[in-house]
Amino acid sequence: MVSLSQLPFFLIFFLFTTLCNSSQPYLQLPLLHRHPSPTPTQALSSDTRRLSLLHSRSASSPIVSGASTGSGQYFVHLLLGSPPQPLLLVADTGSDLVWLRCSACKNCSRRSPGSAFLARHSSTFSPFHCYDSACRLVPRPDPAPCNHTRLHSPCRYQYTYSDGSTTAGFFSKETTALNTTAGKPAKLPHLSFGCGFDISGPSLTGPSFNGAHGVMGLGRGPISFISQLGxxxxxxxxxxxxDYTLSPPPSSYLRIGASESDVVSKLSYTRLILNPLSPTFYYIGIKSVSVNGVKLAVRPSVWSLDKDGNGGTVIDSGTTLSFLPEAAYRLILTAFKRSLKKVASLVEPTPGFDLCVNVTSLAKGSLPRLRFGLEGGSVLAPPPRNYFIETMDRVECLAIQPVDSGSGFSVIGNLMQQGFLFEFDKDRSRLGFSRHGCGLQ
Structure with a gap:
């Protein structure tokens, strides 16, 4: 965990000047959802691409944006620039950097479909200089020319993902306003972000990006949105x-700042684990898993982080489905099949899924109950609707996929998280969660 004394001078200055005139103890933002929702098959395809990017690491790219495929389904609306321009960013705990699609257009009267922020139309847009200390925090292109004597030598950043997709542009700062659940916009004088002028590749330009203009990184690093407001x-x-499938859909929200005391009293906690080789991610320790109250014989090492930084389990808001180690997944699958054969008709699985059931005659409460025993003794027990997904009328499939724990990590995706309040406490390195407390406060 990075202490205040370890932060670069520019960031300390930023933290003490940003929002200095506000007395509000927290900032609460509505989380929006794409309509229409992606099909389960589309979600699986996007998640699979996302996982391949999350699992790829590069020593030359210290910040890895995990949401490049756009598989995240929850968005934050913000207004950027002077005059303000509306944007939608994926809320992503799997990345640090805030970045968005920019346009270098000089004479545009309005944004064209598919474009995003018009930097030249804002009087407050300002790229960091390439020798600014802020520039050391982002991956740079090679070569990255920089001239001490020139007034305009912007900080250039570049991400290249495992599928060849690239976002590159200027690391910049800008005036920002965010819509809050209280109805009053919150103004941020200086938001540091990547302004991407060069966007290429299937995961950043195709329909899988879900209409998002960029990513709001909520990770553990010093330039994430959370750290900037720290x-x-x-x-x-x-x-x-x-659950966005309900009608009318209930409100989702993101809250920056501590929860109220009555909410905190209802939280169960588990430790947040820091993986030095992937410091962005929020890891938790799974100690056991049970189906219908019966503990499965999963070796403890299946859940562990190894010396090379592989394994472990990440809480990720930007992945829809959940991914568990192959050894644990096979035992869960076997136990689920054994349980369901007694009460329902298994059907031919939807492509990409291993277990599907016809729920037409299934009695309420008959789907198998899954429970995760976590480090510290807390238990995460999501309802079946958090791990079964409807793939066609009256057919639901198991929304969990296997992953090779020898080369990657497990993921608790946003479907598994639905209906829970999750609180990430970076200072105390702990994750709190509860089925209570999700009402707008």
Missing amino acids: HQFGSTFSYCLM
Whole structure:
């Protein structure tokens, strides 16, 4: 965990000047959802691409944006620039950098479909200089020319993903306003972000990006959205991701700042584990898994981080489905099949899924119950609707996929998280969660 004394001078200055005139103890933002929702097959395809990017690491790219495929389904609306321009960013705990699609257009009267932020139309847009200390925090292109004597030598950044997709542009700062659940916009004088002028590749230009203009990184690094607001609201944030298939859909929200005391009293906690080789991600320790109250014989090492930084389990708001180690997944699958054969008719699985059931005659409460025993003794027991997904009328499939724990990590995706309040406390390195407390406060 990075202490305040370890932060670069520019970031300390930023933290003490941003929002200095606000007395509000927290910032609460509505989380929006794409309509229409992606099909389960589309979600699986996007998640699979996302996982391949999350699992790829590069020593030359210290910040890896995990949401490049756009598989995340929850968005934050913000207004950027002077005059303000509306944008939608994926809320992503799997990345640090805030970045968005920019346009270098000089004479545009309005944004064209598919474009995003018009930097030249804002009087407050300002790229960092390439020798600014802020520029050391982002991956740079090679070569990255920089001239001490020139007034305009912007900080250039570049991400190249495992599928060949690239976002590149200027690391910049800008005036920002965010819509809050209280109805009053919150103004941020200086938001540091990547302004991407060169966007290429299938995961950033195709329909899988879900209409997002960029990514709001909520990770553990010093330039994430959460870290940038840390001095004003503290290093705690929480969210409630609600079931968007309900009609009318309940409100989801992201809260920067500590929860109220009555909410905190209802939280169960587990330790947040820091993986030095992937410091962005929020890891938790799974100790056991049970189906219908019966503990499965999964070796403890299946859940562990190894010396090379592989394995472990990440809480990720930007992945829809959940991914568990192959050894654990096969035992869960076997137990689920054994349980369901007694009460329902298994059907031919939807492509990409291993277990599907016809729920027409299934009695309420008959789907298998899954429970995760976590480090510290807490238990995460999501309802079946959090791990079964409807793939066609009256057919539901198991929304969990296997992953090779020898070369990657497990992921608790946003479907598994629905209906829970999750609170990320970076200072105390702990994750709190509860089925209560998701009402707008």
